[in-house]
Amino acid sequence: MDFGFLFSHFAELTITGLALGAIYAxxxxxxxxxxxxxQLINxxxxxxxxxxxxATAWVAVFVHGTTSVSQxxxxxxxxxxLCAIVAMVTSAAVALLVERLAYRPLIRRGSPKLVILISSIGASFSLAEIMGLRDKFAGWFGLQDNLESYVAQARNVYSSPVTVDPHKVFEFAGxxxxxxDLLVIGAALGMMFALDVIVRRTRLGRGIRSVAQDPEAAALMGVNSTSVIRTTFLIGGLMAGAAATLYMLRIGTTRQDAGFLIGVKAFTAAVMGGIGNLRGALIGGLLLGVMENWGSAVFGTQWKDVVTFVLLVLILLVRPTGILGESLGKARA
Structure with missing residues (x-):
């Protein structure tokens, strides 16, 4: 264990951890x-x-070509x-597709929740494999030469040709x-604040909360639960698309299974903060990002993921509902 490195780089580890945690959130x-x-996990x-x-990487290729640039x-x-807009639209469209094909038919039939969960797992693997086979799809339609920049080496790491050089704005504790750092943290906090206001202060938000709290009573009051569920998936997709752009800004590379570990970390953040609670997702994400960095400094980077899940277990042992246990349905305007 190396506590000396943690103390000597405390500010750096904390700020970069907050930036990573904002993406998780x-x-x-x-x-x-x-x-x-x-009451289901997607x-x-x-x-x-x-x-x-x-989508973020492909927009960069479309605008700049495959020649690497740094600016x-x-x-x-x-x-x-532009990348953020396209990524948010793309992720929202994929989320709506998942809702339409993997959730809505089963919900209408009154299928057990376990069946719906299995359906979402199948959708997860299918979407990943479709991205991993994009070169095959392009070949089937005779478009492999035209789409070479987008489909080459479909199962390898795919890099954005545009690298953004960070520049120091101010110094904090060395x-x-x-x-x-400021853009990632600020953008994430701004979007989460806006979403919190929408859920708590608008008619749409009241519909979401009513379905979350009592779907039968909401239906009797004229709330269209199908529309609310679809909107919920849409909002989640928009946030995921924004996170994807911020992720590519910091990391710059992706691949067809890149979502797996990020998804696990984000799910951990949601559970840690109190799943079903918007503010809990924010707190859980930021806390997870910071604790990951601190744990990596003390125990080594190879223990980074271990620190994450040990922290989750400890929090759930003390508070099983998460840090903020209030559910979305109990959020007050």
């Missing part, structure tokens, strides 16, 4: 929204995120905005906080 919102309404949400990462954040903001 955005993805966790999809898990917590669906669970709050349906295991395909990790692939919803993964498709957003590829500052200021010169990339326009491209990042660490130069960068513009990328």
């Amino acid at each position: 955005l993805v966790a919102l999809g898990y917590t929204m669906v669970y709050g309404v349906l 295991f395909a949400h990790s692939e919803v995120f993964m498709y957003g990462t590829f 500052g954040l200021g010169g990339t903001l326009g491209l990042l905005g 660490y130069g906080v960068t513009d990328i």
Whole structure:
């Protein structure tokens, strides 16, 4: 154990951990929204995120080509905005597809929750394999040459050609906080604050909360539960797409199974904060990101994931409902 490294790099580990945790929190919102309404885990949400990462990379290839370029954040903001829009639309479309094909038919038939969970797991594997076979699909339609930049080496790491160089904005406790750190944390906090306001203060939010709290009573009051469920998946997909763009900004690479580990971490964050609670997803994500970095500094990077799940077990032993146990259905306007 190396506590000296932790103390000497405390500010750096904390700030970068918050940036990573903000991405976890955005993805966790999809898990917590669906669970709050349906009392089910959407295991395909990790692939919803993964498709957003590829959308981000493909927009960069479409705009800049495959030639690698490196530039500052200021010169990339326009491209990042375009990437974010396309990624959010793509992830939202995939999320709606999952809802339409893997959830809605089974919910209408009154299928057991276990069957629906298995369906979501099948959707997760299917989406990952479709991305891994994109070169085959392009070949079947005779488009492999035209889409070479997008389908080559379908199961290998796919890199964005645009790299954003971080620049120090100010210094905090010996660490130069960068513009990328501020953008990732600020964007994530802003989107989560906006979503919290929508859920707590708008008519749409009241519909979501009513279905989460008592779907039968909500139906009697004229709330269309199918529409609410569809909107919930849509919102989760939008947040996952935004997280995908921020992830590519920091990491810069993705692959067809990139969503798996991020999805597990985001689910852990949702459970840690109190699954079904929006603010809990935020707190759980930020806490998880920071604790991962601190644990890596003390025990080594090979123990990073172990620290994550040990922390989850400890919190659930003390508070099984998570840090914030209030459910989405009990959120007050």
